[in-house]
Amino acid sequence: MKLIMKFGGTSVQNAESVRRAVDIVYERYSRQDRLAVVVSARRGVTDRLIACAESMVTSRDADEVADLVTYLTEGHLTTLKEVAPDFYPETSEIIIRRIENLRDFLHAVYHLRELTVRSRDYITSFGERLNAPLISAAFRQRGIPSMVLDGCEAGILTTENHGDAIALPAGEARIRSRLEPVIEHSVPVITGFMGCTEKGVVTTLGRSGSDYSATIVGAALDADEIWIWTDVDGIMTTDPRMVPEARVIPRISYIEVMELSYFGAKVMHSRSIEPAMQKGIPVLVKNANNPGYPGTVIDGGEKKDSRVVKAITYIDKVAAVTITGAQMVGRPGVARHIFSLLAEHQINVMMISQGSSEANITLVIEANQVALAMEALSPLKERCVFRDITANEDVSAVAVVGSGMAGMAGTAGRTFSALGKAGINVMMITQGSSEVNISFIVRQQDGPRAVKVLHDEFNLMNDEG
Incomplete structure (x- = not known):
């Protein structure tokens, strides 16, 4: 079976959640499934990156950069040491080098007093670029062969509208040529949320960007299924904070999810559904904290049920x-x-x-x-x-x-x-x-x-x- 798994920020935010993610992947890897994993930034990291970048345009000093560097270094390296001690030296070097690159770029924004849309995309992509090496090292610690690819290296080609880029069809062949050989012998860990233009400029994919990355990759590889791991049991009939009796919907169609997303429900963004819908690939929304629960299946809706309203x-x-x-x-x-x-x-x-x-x-x-x-x-x-x-x-x-x-x-x-x-x-x-x-x-x-x-x-x- 060919599976694409995406782990959201809450599913990879600390050592405990990373270990659960590794257990989930190992269970499928041991079945000899061919796998690719897409990861988000740790919860809260992207917001911190955006806040710091925007602050550098008007701030009187660059102290916030030092605070951000400490926050990122301590958070990622502490988790890395817990989940992948054997691979700590080489992986920590990669993470530290990337944090230093980010620090230098933020200082440039501070001195120039300018944050362009291109610069903003480059900065906000670091959440995923710091987390992906950590997750890959945790896989290798467990005996799962793994390598790291950012969105550009994975072949995700996008339009030039920074902050809300759209995948280009021309990228599909690139993704296939780059990833098909890899998944035969390894589990690639791909940074979600980012891609690049034909000129190689980093772009980000907007709301639910990592979900979008997963379905782009899944469609290009003609995956059997795409699994979205989050912190809830599936898509709900409504917000349980308003209606405690709300329940998980076992099966829902692509078009229904697109409508729910458009009207405010915190489910997959409609853009994230389209690549899977075009190829007819089922998408499963599952809880990484409760992996045994079946979750919600999103598909073409061929299997009708008696319910008029979902x-x-x-x-x-x-x-x-x-x-x-x-x-x-x-x-x-x-x-x-x-x-x-x-x-x-x-x-x-x-x-x-x-x-x-x-x-x-x-x-x-x-x-x-x-x-x-x-x-x-x-x-x-x-x-x-x-x-x-x-x-x-x-x-x-x-x-x-x-x-x-x-x-x-x-x-x-x-x-x-x-x-x-x-x-x-x-x-x-x-x-x-x-x-x-x-x-x-x-x-x-x-x-x-x-x-x-x-x-x-x-x-x-x-x-x-």
Whole structure:
């Protein structure tokens, strides 16, 4: 069996968790599976790297760099000594050399007072580049042949949009040619989250970047399965902090996961799913602290179940921006102008609703982007493209997700009837043409209650719907 395993930051954050990861890999290696492992930075490291890099642009002194160097050195070398004592001398030298490289680069940022997007990507990639040698040494300590490859060496080729790069199809053959010979006799440990452009410039892959790395590699190698190791038992029916009765979903489709991710659920990012979806490779989300638990299988959804709705997700920090004016009616290009300006200012629109009269358009965006959106659209108001623009930040977005809704009459009726009985007013509704989700906004204080009401309505706390 050909397996790609990705270990998240919480799954490799200390000696105890690294040993568990080694046990997991050894169990499959002993079965003579062909394996490749993708690793994230240790929990909290990337945030520290970003904070220090940004601080160097304005800081009066570079003391933070010394603090960061101490934090990284002590954390990684202490764990290394515990999990791979036989390989400590050679591996610690690699880690120290990389930390020194990082230190010098941060000092350069401090002296130049400039942090470019390229520099930021280079700096933030160090979390993975420090952790991968440690994990590989732990494998070798256990008797598993292993070597380290960063994302560039593994062949991950990306676009040049730093901080949010996308894998290029041309990289697939490179990955295959570089990794296929390796996995025949060794377990490569690949740095997640990073790749490089055709010119060899380091890029990072954005949110859930290490998951994305794993599915890129898995698709290129035509893996049998991709396993994502995290600190939860799988994908949940909703956030258990809001609904304690939430349970793990045993099986879910690619498209359902993409919808859940888009609407705020802390699952694999939709971009991370695409490579696996294109090749039809199952993705398993499993708990490294509870490896015997089956977790969640993400696949094409060929095996149907009786459940119409799979999960409820919720975003609380959103705002509804409403654009109104009779002058928009029958005027071609208004929407194009609106969305072009928002795109130029990097404002993501989560939901859209337009009245049949064309006299108003409501957009749901992140709450922290309201001021920017108002400023971006003000030129259109000045040119009388519309009459007024208002923002309501006292809202939250809820999405009901399930591929079983497609073609199934009555789901929307059940949803809004249940909310009505609970006295929850729905302020805006959208449904995609795929019919996999129904999303809407309510008052912010009603959001958690709406999730609870719908979780109960569709009986998601039980194994059978």
